Amino acid sequence: MSKIGVIGGSGLYEIEGFVLKKRQTVTTPYGKPSDHYLLGKIGKTDVVFLPRHGSHHNIPPHMINYRANIWGFQKLGVDRILSISAVGGIKKDLKPGDIVILDQVLDMTRDRKSTFHDGKHGVVHIDFTEPYCPELRETLRRAGTRVRVPVKNGGTYVAVEGPRLETASEIRSFRILGGDVVGMTGMPEASLARELEICYSGLSVVANYAAGIRKRKLTVAEVMEVMKETTEDIKSLLSETFRLIPDKRRCVCGEALREATI
């Protein structure tokens, strides 16, 4: 039976049916994860929550220990991760409050520890053609339909370094490159999960129009407000996703390391 990890805001574990069993601190060879993990059950499914920015939202995106967070999930036996994040909408038809199931990534981060493979055990190049697990994406899509939460199926996530927001010109160029949404936390989270053969999916909430789309200044308050307003939709999407997720993985994420080492 699969164990499912959720990375997201700290309120998300207050999801209907979640029975908290314990809070667990995990040590890793890469240092400390963002917080303790919340272990529990939804029905028969084991679920593990981690607030990405810490439970007091005090870790900025560029200082998150992504390797420790993902390693910690693996140590706890998690083989699938649902990742929730706030993003700016680049594509003009995306508006605040929209929810997107991601299917591609453009990685513009610069200064992050982005791999577990530092050459000590051979040179590893994992396949990342499809950065998000197709089975989880499909499960999220079906869950959205069943609980009548509108979701956009597919979107390219542009991962930026942050913590500053983008310039109008950066957003224009991301649009030309095919970006749909922009955020600061999606990478290297996704590729680290793949390196550990953990399925990973990205569910993004458009919190604001990206820089330069509207004439006014972007504020953190509007981002927080939209995230709060969509929490209930995200929770019901997650609940249904847990119900629909197949017991056994049928995707190829679990074989990512096969034929990947020189």
Ligand code: HPA
């Ligand atoms: N840019 C980058 N990250 C973000 C944004 C944005 O506009 N909104 C929420 N996270």
